[in-house]
Amino acid sequence: MAFYHSSLTLICLFFSTFTIIYAKSRHEHKHEHEHNHKLRQAYVALQAWKHVIYSDPSNFTSNWRGPNVCNYTGVYCAPSINDAAVLVVAGIDLNHADVAGLLPDELGLLSDLALIHLNSNRFCGILPRTISKLSLLFELDLSNNRFVGPFPDVVLSLPSLRYLDIRFNEFEGRVPPQLFGGKLDAIFINNNRFQSTIPRSIGTSSASVVVFANNQLGGCLPPSISKFADTLEELVLINTSISGCLPVEVGFLYKLRVLDVSFNQIVGPIPYSVAGLAHLERLNLGHNKMSGIVPEGVCVLPNLVNFTFDYNFFCEEEGICANLSSKGIVFDDRRNCLPRKPLQRRKKECEAQKPVDCLEDRSCSSSSADSDVHQQIIPLSSSTPPPP
Numbered sequence: 001m002a003f004y005h006s007s008l009t010l011i012c013l014f015f016s017t018f019t020i021i022y023a024k025s026r027h028e029h030k031h032e033h034e035h036n037h038k039l040r041q042a043y044v045a046l047q048a049w050k051h052v053i054y055s056d057p058s059n060f061t062s063n064w065r066g067p068n069v070c071n072y073t074g075v076y077c078a079p080s081i082n083d084a085a086v087l088v089v090a091g092i093d094l095n096h097a098d099v100a101g102l103l104p105d106e107l108g109l110l111s112d113l114a115l116i117h118l119n120s121n122r123f124c125g126i127l128p129r130t131i132s133k134l135s136l137l138f139e140l141d142l143s144n145n146r147f148v149g150p151f152p153d154v155v156l157s158l159p160s161l162r163y164l165d166i167r168f169n170e171f172e173g174r175v176p177p178q179l180f181g182g183k184l185d186a187i188f189i190n191n192n193r194f195q196s197t198i199p200r201s202i203g204t205s206s207a208s209v210v211v212f213a214n215n216q217l218g219g220c221l222p223p224s225i226s227k228f229a230d231t232l233e234e235l236v237l238i239n240t241s242i243s244g245c246l247p248v249e250v251g252f253l254y255k256l257r258v259l260d261v262s263f264n265q266i267v268g269p270i271p272y273s274v275a276g277l278a279h280l281e282r283l284n285l286g287h288n289k290m291s292g293i294v295p296e297g298v299c300v301l302p303n304l305v306n307f308t309f310d311y312n313f314f315c316e317e318e319g320i321c322a323n324l325s326s327k328g329i330v331f332d333d334r335r336n337c338l339p340r341k342p343l344q345r346r347k348k349e350c351e352a353q354k355p356v357d358c359l360e361d362r363s364c365s366s367s368s369a370d371s372d373v374h375q376q377i378i379p380l381s382s383s384t385p386p387p388p
Contacts (some may be wrong), residue, residue, distance in 0.1 A: 038080065042069045042089040045109040051311060053101035055122065061272050068349060073080035081136070088112035095119040095141075098279065100265040114138040119165075127152040127250040136173055139163040151194070163388040167191050167211070175217065187266040188216050190236070200224055200358075206231045213238035213260075221261070222246035226252040233279075239263040241243065243357035246290075248273045260284040262308065267291070286332065291355055294321045299329070310334040313345070313353040 004247035049066045065075055069089060070077035076091035089110055108130025115138055131137075137158050143165045152174040155164060162231040165188040174196035179187065181204050190213035197219030198212070204224075208231050217240045225235075226249035231253050243265040250259070251273020257280060266288040273285070275297025281304060290312040296319035299307065307324060310332040317338060326330040334343040337350035342351075 033177070036087060038086060039067070039069055039077075039113075041065050041109040042075075045104075045106040046072060046089075048104040048106035049101075052104050053099055055100035056097070058098055060094065060099055075330075081229045091115045091117075093117040094121060099123070103128055103131075105130045107131055110134065111136070113137050114142075114160075115142045118145060119256050120144040122146055124148065125169075127154055128344040129154050132157045134158060141165040142169065144168045146170060146248070148172075150174075151179070151189075156182065162186070164188065168353065175199060175212075178189075180207075182195045183381055185231075187208070187211070198222060198240075199339075202228075208232060208255075209234040211236040212240050214240070217242050218242065221247055221250070223247045223249045223251055229253050229255070232256060234258040237264065238284075242266065244268075245356065246271055246274075251276050252275060254279070255275065258281055259302075262286040264288050269293065270295060270298060272297060276300070277301060282306045284308040285312065285322055289313060289353070291315065291337075291353060293318055294333075296321055299324060304329055306330045307350045308332045310336070313337050313350060315339075315350070 027109055027136060039305050046064055053061055056062070057145060061069065070087065071124050074092060074094045074097065075089055076093065077087050078090040080086040080088045091114055092110075093115070095117045095198070096119065096257045098121060100296055103123060103124045105128045107128055111133055114133050114136050119141050120143070122145065123142070126149040127147065132154050135158070138160050140155060140158070140161060145168070147166070147169040149171065151171055152166065153176055154176050155161060156176065162183060162185045164184055164186065167188045168191045170193060172193035172195065172222055175189065175194050176199075177199040180199060180202050184205060184207050186209040187205070188209070192215055194215040194217060195369070198217050198221060200222045201223055202222055204227060207228070210232065211234070213236050213371055219242060221237070221242055225247065229252050229290065232253050234257060236258065238260055239262075241264065242261070246261070246266060248271045251271055256276065256277050259280065260282065262284045263286070264284055266285070269292030270285065273284045275295060278301065282369055283298070283304065283306070287310070290309070291314060293316045294309060294314050299319065299321040307329055308331065311334070314333075314336040314339035314363065315338065317333070320327060333341060335345055337345055337353070350381045
């Protein structure tokens with residue numbers, strides 16, 4: 001996916017720059033820690049963190065000793081953006097270190113951090129409020145840990161934050177509407193325990209990637225999603241208990257490359273506006289309760305490579321939709337109501353499914369969309385979806 005590749009490139013360049021700068025600075029600033037207030041603060045912060053690391057089977061932090069913090073594994077130093085003559089701790093990368101512990105309040109002393117990467121560890125507890133002092137923080141990756149509590153709203157106060165990844169933790173409760181009022185470019189909150197409707201303010205963000213998958217958000221996808229039109233490239237809502245019809249406004253997201261709303265309770269037809277998504281590469285509508293016609297306009301999208309609409313109640317495929325393999329498109333149309341196609345639903349199931357008129361559907365009224373009351377989750381009869 002374009003975003004992931006570009007993000008990886010930026011991260012590689014980031015660390016390459018750190019390596020070059022650090023190699024040069026190690027000689028020039030050999031004794032700088034003795035006179036550098038920033039590095040003395042970093043020493044205090046990192047020693048406090050070392051003190052609340054309770055398990056480090058790979059000895060990742062075993063060399064976190066002494067005042068030369070720029071020598072610590074996973075700690076990256078660079079010249080301060082305010083004074084190139086001053087060396088500061090600008091990045092911490094403990095990805096896949098398998099470390100267990102807490103995040104101490106002293107992290108707030110690392111005021112020059114541009115990134116924190118803690119992916120795939122065993123950190124637990126809640127985020128310290130002191131990280132609000134990290135005014136330069138650009139990337140925060142806390143994914144694949146054991147953090148708990150409500151949505152960590154302290155991250156909303158970080159003015160420079162553009163990349164937020166808190167997926168695969170134990171956060172719970174409602175998703176604050178303010179999450180979509182900032183300048184975040186990537187929002188990953190999937191695989192937590194959030195329970196609320198999707199905020200109606202979802203469209204006020206400038207993000208290019210939004211992944212909500214495997215939470216119990218419920219409600220409907222609000223029409224305000226159209227306000228993402230100038231930025232959004234990937235929208236992943238797998239298994240979020242959303243219901244109602246897909247709004248026509250989804251078709252206004254002209255930059256969209258990935259749309260995945262599988263394993264939900266969505267009803268009604270595919271909006272014809274989706275046929276205007278010229279950049280769309282992957283469309284997954286599988287495991288819902290959608291019905292009607294699969295429109296040819298979607299099947300002839302110029303960049304479409306994967307179209308999944310299995311486990312629905314579609315009754316007709318227009319034109320080339322009936323033979324997508326001839327276009328080299330990977331597709332799955334099983335368990336629908338398509339005549340003369342194999343592996344379809346039984347006739348009784350298809351006859352029992354009533355058509356839905358999305359213009360008359362009231363399930364996505366403003367009152368229900370604004371409600372923070374968690375709707376009862378109706379278990380799907382189909383198999384559990386894989387993690388995104």
